[in-house]
Amino acid sequence: RSKKVGKGVFTIYNRTMHSELAERMNIDKHLRNALDQDEFLLQYQAQMNVQTGRIIGFEALLRWHNPELGRVSPMLFIPIAEDSRTIIAIGKWAMITACTFMRRIHERGYPDCRISVNISVIQMVQEDFVTMVLDILEDTGLAPQYLELEITESIFMESYEPIIHKLEILRSLGVRIALDDFGTGYSSLSYLKQLPISTLKIDKGFIDNLPEEDKNRSLTEAMIAIGHKMGLEVVAEGVESYNQLAYLKDHSCDLVQGYFLSKPVDEDEVEALLLRY
Numbered sequence: 428r429s430k431k432v433g434k435g436v437f438t439i440y441n442r443t444m445h446s447e448l449a450e451r452m453n454i455d456k457h458l459r460n461a462l463d464q465d466e467f468l469l470q471y472q473a474q475m476n477v478q479t480g481r482i483i484g485f486e487a488l489l490r491w492h493n494p495e496l497g498r499v500s501p502m503l504f505i506p507i508a509e510d511s512r513t514i515i516a517i518g519k520w521a522m523i524t525a526c527t528f529m530r531r532i533h534e535r536g537y538p539d540c541r542i543s544v545n546i547s548v549i550q551m552v553q554e555d556f557v558t559m560v561l562d563i564l565e566d567t568g569l570a571p572q573y574l575e576l577e578i579t580e581s582i583f584m585e586s587y588e589p590i591i592h593k594l595e596i597l598r599s600l601g602v603r604i605a606l607d608d609f610g611t612g613y614s615s616l617s618y619l620k621q622l623p624i625s626t627l628k629i630d631k632g633f634i635d636n637l638p639e640e641d642k643n644r645s646l647t648e649a650m651i652a653i654g655h656k657m658g659l660e661v662v663a664e665g666v667e668s669y670n671q672l673a674y675l676k677d678h679s680c681d682l683v684q685g686y687f688l689s690k691p692v693d694e695d696e697v698e699a700l701l702l703r704y
């Protein structure tokens with residue numbers, strides 16, 4: 428096979444690999460100072476109850492702007508922050524910021540609004556993860572039922588029993604747990620059995636070409652049915668069109684999130700959205 432590919436291709440391949448590594452190392456270097464330099468902020472993306480048309484909460488999404496690198500996508504920097512474990516401090520900052528913000532929204536007259544925060548598996552394996560969450564709730568005065576932790580099936584790549592135990596403690600205290608990107612990666616139905624989750628988030632990949640694509644239609648309907656049979660709330664991610672929304676409403680999906688409703692917005696735009704819906 429290598430004979431067929433030829434020498435030139437390998438040279439290009441190596442050069443690409445080299446520059447990718449150099450880029451990662453550069454990002455890694457800047458990430459280490461980013462919290463101290465105040466380079467992060469959160470944006471918030473609305474989640475709407477499809478049946479009532481009301482916004483019930485927001486997902487907090489991390490944004491990083493570095494003076495030298497510009498804006499860097501979380502898809503790129505989060506895996507690097509996980510490797511260097513800086514995600515532990517960044518993730519804590521994100522949870523404090525998100526909970527503080529939601530407490531303020533409650534005080535402004537929206538006492539039922541929820542906040543979802545993405546959690547890295549690196550954070551969850553920390554000894555003090557449960558204490559950290561509970562301390563943040565206490566310090567910000569946010570009641571546990573208004574916080575949702577978004578986790579992914581990647582926790583099953585770690586030794587997951589201690590993680591499940593921690594999630595069970597948090598769930599028993601009222602914190603919500605969402606399984607993000609459901610249907611992708613290493614997804615297995617046994618995770619639904621083992622995890623104390625309250626919410627299933629169907630990955631955008633299944634929602635993208637609804638309602639035209641037969642296979643995605645079948646899979647989405649089946650995922651909604653499984654979620655409901657398990658007593659879970661079901662969210663569709665990445666809803667971009669009216670047709671998708673109408674289809675999901677017809678098929679009893681509970682919540683939708685996506686550009687059709689709103690892109691992730693800065694905190695000063697959140698109230699306007701709440702007033703509108």
Ligand code: C2E
Pocket residue numbers: 472487488489500501502505518521544545546547577607608664665666667684685686687691
């Ligand atoms: P995710 O948690 O699955 O978040 C959904 C992603 O889809 C977000 O990308 C969001 O901006 C994007 N999105 C939402 N609606 C639409 C839509 O209608 N169309 C399209 N094309 N995209 C849509 P984003 O903000 O770039 O985040 C990417 C991923 O980075 C997130 O995926 C999550 O896994 C991770 N992430 C973001 N913030 C955090 C954080 O604070 N902590 C951790 N550990 N991970 C985070």
Ligand code: MG
Pocket residue numbers: 486545577607
């Ligand atoms: Mg998420």
Ligand code: MG
Pocket residue numbers: 607608628630664
């Ligand atoms: Mg997702």
Ligand code: MG
Pocket residue numbers: 608
């Ligand atoms: Mg995702």
